[in-house]
Amino acid sequence: MAVARNLASIDPQPPILGPGHDYGTLTDKVSEIVDVKPHPRVWFFFAALGALLLLVFLNSVGYLLAKGTGIWGINVPVAWGWAIINFVWWIGIGHAGTLISAILLLLNQNWRTSINRFAEAMTLFAVACAGMFPLLHMGRPWLFYFILPYPNTMALWPQFRSPLVWDVFAISTYATVSLLFWYTGLVPDLATMRDRAKNRIAKVIFGLFSLGWRGSAVHWHRYETAYLLLAGISTPLVVSVHSVVSFDFSVGIIPGWHTTIFPPYFVAGAVYAGFAMVLTLAIPLRKWYHLEDLITMKHIDNMAKVMLVTGLVVFYGYLTEVFFAWYSANTFEKYMMFENRMTGYYAPAYWALIFCNGLMPQFLWFKRVRFNLPFLFFICMVVSVGMWLERYVIVVTSLSQDFLPSSWGIYHGTIWDIATFVGTIGLFTFLFFMFVRYVPMIAMFELKMLLYDQKHKAKAHAK
Numbered sequence: 001m002a003v004a005r006n007l008a009s010i011d012p013q014p015p016i017l018g019p020g021h022d023y024g025t026l027t028d029k030v031s032e033i034v035d036v037k038p039h040p041r042v043w044f045f046f047a048a049l050g051a052l053l054l055l056v057f058l059n060s061v062g063y064l065l066a067k068g069t070g071i072w073g074i075n076v077p078v079a080w081g082w083a084i085i086n087f088v089w090w091i092g093i094g095h096a097g098t099l100i101s102a103i104l105l106l107l108n109q110n111w112r113t114s115i116n117r118f119a120e121a122m123t124l125f126a127v128a129c130a131g132m133f134p135l136l137h138m139g140r141p142w143l144f145y146f147i148l149p150y151p152n153t154m155a156l157w158p159q160f161r162s163p164l165v166w167d168v169f170a171i172s173t174y175a176t177v178s179l180l181f182w183y184t185g186l187v188p189d190l191a192t193m194r195d196r197a198k199n200r201i202a203k204v205i206f207g208l209f210s211l212g213w214r215g216s217a218v219h220w221h222r223y224e225t226a227y228l229l230l231a232g233i234s235t236p237l238v239v240s241v242h243s244v245v246s247f248d249f250s251v252g253i254i255p256g257w258h259t260t261i262f263p264p265y266f267v268a269g270a271v272y273a274g275f276a277m278v279l280t281l282a283i284p285l286r287k288w289y290h291l292e293d294l295i296t297m298k299h300i301d302n303m304a305k306v307m308l309v310t311g312l313v314v315f316y317g318y319l320t321e322v323f324f325a326w327y328s329a330n331t332f333e334k335y336m337m338f339e340n341r342m343t344g345y346y347a348p349a350y351w352a353l354i355f356c357n358g359l360m361p362q363f364l365w366f367k368r369v370r371f372n373l374p375f376l377f378f379i380c381m382v383v384s385v386g387m388w389l390e391r392y393v394i395v396v397t398s399l400s401q402d403f404l405p406s407s408w409g410i411y412h413g414t415i416w417d418i419a420t421f422v423g424t425i426g427l428f429t430f431l432f433f434m435f436v437r438y439v440p441m442i443a444m445f446e447l448k449m450l451l452y453d454q455k456h457k458a459k460a461h462a463k
Helices: 003-008 023-036 043-066 082-106 118-135 141-147 163-196 200-209 217-250 262-288 297-328 331-341 347-365 373-400 414-439 443-462
Strands: none
Touching: 023 163, 023 217, 023 414, 023 443, 043 118, 043 262, 043 414, 082 163, 082 217, 082 262, 082 373, 082 414, 118 141, 118 163, 118 262, 118 373, 118 414, 141 163, 163 200, 163 217, 200 331, 262 297, 262 373, 297 331, 297 347, 297 373, 347 373, 373 414
């Protein structure tokens, strides 16, 4: 308590680690979620809900493989429908995990410590969901290897000028590096779980995955070297992956897509959507598992501030799109923005996204709102909806009315579009709650490093 009082006199902001902890209590609190503490009933509810929706997904995919992509609402001219919208939405959600883990680590931001583990897991599960859609959109996903550059007797190669091939390299690289980064960070905690395990099977499984970790000086040295290297590799990926995804659109000549604002606008939107999802997960988790002293209001406040900043960048992107359309004096661009998006058939979706992504986050300027958890949770849900609408508007409005009025058409998703999308939410939910049940969701050893630093700061201040 004395340490907490001393720190409070140094920094009046909420702490990033609650008072009263030592190394033992930190280990007990996190590891007991996995190996001792009975899980709350809400865990069983959401795991079962995720499994149920996963069955919906499997059923939808089975029907799709039997009947073909004609069961979706895609048509001529809107050949990219919900599949590409959902792909970009899920990839965006995955960005916050890498940002929290890699960039904040390199910037020496200690407040990342309690949230980085489950944010990285969220990234992996979101990328897994995202990867489903391009594969299914092919119609014959078992031939996906055609887009990989492999030696073959017909001397066929992918079209390297196609942004969809760039996606393959960007997403596979991102998924691989994110998995390695997440797993490397887990190794010391898996060794702790191995040493605490009373069940023989659990001891063997944790022993296998902890790779013989003993906590020696050599192990720590190699671990920190590898972790920093992976953080350095991951950091440019945060920027590059969603920039490449934005090239799917911006290298085209379709009105509304052909704009240089897309790469930074997509990256900011990805971080915005990702932090909204991290808060959506963190707020109930800290309540259900009584983690208020580990995921403190300082974490919540900082994440809300990041959302506010990235939300302003995204809103600026919306205004820039309008300015480009007007200033270019291009007939097609002006028609797309002012008569199609703003006042046309899809105008309700456009104005809904302006409300969700541009106006609603303005409440985050107020500290009282950032500390009001139910309202903050509601804002995060609204932002998630808004980011999906953003991708819907970009894809559908531009394709449905492009250069030739003779080929214009109206697009609607079908029940199978909805079922596939909801099914991936089930896949994400199921994987995430399995992760919470069987893997330490907070990095124990990093919390201990944080506690060590706090004690030394307090002692230095006392002198």
